[in-house]
Amino acid sequence: MSPTPPTDRSVANEFVEQVMLIPGKQRSMYQPVRAQRGAVMVVALIFLLLLTMLAISASGRSLLQQRMAGGLRNAQQAEISAETALRGAEWSLWTSTSKLTSAPLLCGSGILAGNCYIYDPKNTAVYGPSGIVTKFRNSATWIATGAKAYLGPGGTVDYTTPSSGYETSKLSHNPVYLIEDMGVELPPGVSGGLHESGVTGSNHGGAGTTSRHVYRITARATGGDQNTMRVLESTFAAKSN
Numbered sequence: 001m002s003p004t005p006p007t008d009r010s011v012a013n014e015f016v017e018q019v020m021l022i023p024g025k026q027r028s029m030y031q032p033v034r035a036q037r038g039a040v041m042v043v044a045l046i047f048l049l050l051l052t053m054l055a056i057s058a059s060g061r062s063l064l065q066q067r068m069a070g071g072l073r074n075a076q077q078a079e080i081s082a083e084t085a086l087r088g089a090e091w092s093l094w095t096s097t098s099k100l101t102s103a104p105l106l107c108g109s110g111i112l113a114g115n116c117y118i119y120d121p122k123n124t125a126v127y128g129p130s131g132i133v134t135k136f137r138n139s140a141t142w143i144a145t146g147a148k149a150y151l152g153p154g155g156t157v158d159y160t161t162p163s164s165g166y167e168t169s170k171l172s173h174n175p176v177y178l179i180e181d182m183g184v185e186l187p188p189g190v191s192g193g194l195h196e197s198g199v200t201g202s203n204h205g206g207a208g209t210t211s212r213h214v215y216r217i218t219a220r221a222t223g224g225d226q227n228t229m230r231v232l233e234s235t236f237a238a239k240s241n
Contacts, residue, residue, distance in 0.1 A: 073224070074224050075223060075228055075230070077171060077222075077228075078222050078223040078229055078230040079232070081171055081221035081223070082175055082219040082220065082230045082231065084150065084221075085177045085219035085220075086217055086219045086232055086233075088152075089150070089179060089217045089219070089236075090236045091153075093105065093111075094236075097239045104240045105213070105215075106240065107179075107240075112179060114148060115146065115147055115148035115177070115178045116179045116180070116181060116215075117133055117178065117180050118180075118181045119180050119181060119216075132178075133146070133178065133180060136178055142173060143220070144173070144176045144220070146178055147176035147178040147220070148178065149176050150174065150175045150176065150219070151174060159171040159174050159175070169224060171222055171223065171224060172224060172225060172226035173221070173222045173226060175221035175222075176219070176220055176221075177217055177218060177220070179215050179218075180215065180216040181213055181240070182215065182216050183214065184211050184212070184213055184240075185212050185213065185237060212239050212240065214235055214236070214237050215235065215237070216233060217234050217235070218231065218233045219232050
């Protein structure tokens, strides 16, 4: 009698039994599933934290650059405004005395009324520690006492209010200036009576001879922010009494 051929089921059962008898295989089949440890999440959080720090740093630098640009613009506005006031005052002196028939300037009258002071260190009300000129030239805060506002060539421009032609910017205060009559051509403290104008000038006291005085102009201006100020000065010679 011939043996019965093995069926597929018996072959499969025999294979399973052999596998189960192998120690390594048997342990692997009954090994418990490992619990998740969250390493990927921790790494992701670290990268997210780094990206957040980079974003905050970039935004901080951008804000700092904007503030620096704004501060530079205010400083430029203040300096240009003070320079404009100086040139406006010089132009006023020049146009008032450039003609031979023009009357000599007199500090305290005409175009020099209200904002001109004769240099005299003994006058404490003007040149003392709390004097008008001293405070105007040295004050760390805005001051316009004793000065004249510069409102453009025609005297009608308000630089604190944007108007036609000035829409892009405005100033916190209109620039102001004052003028000091320093005396005949020679700065204070210089000895000697000779000077280039008047009776000792090139015309030797002839017709049309006038003395020229040196005027010190001090201008104070702000930018768009009142905390940004510039104070400039210049000297200008014009004929006077």
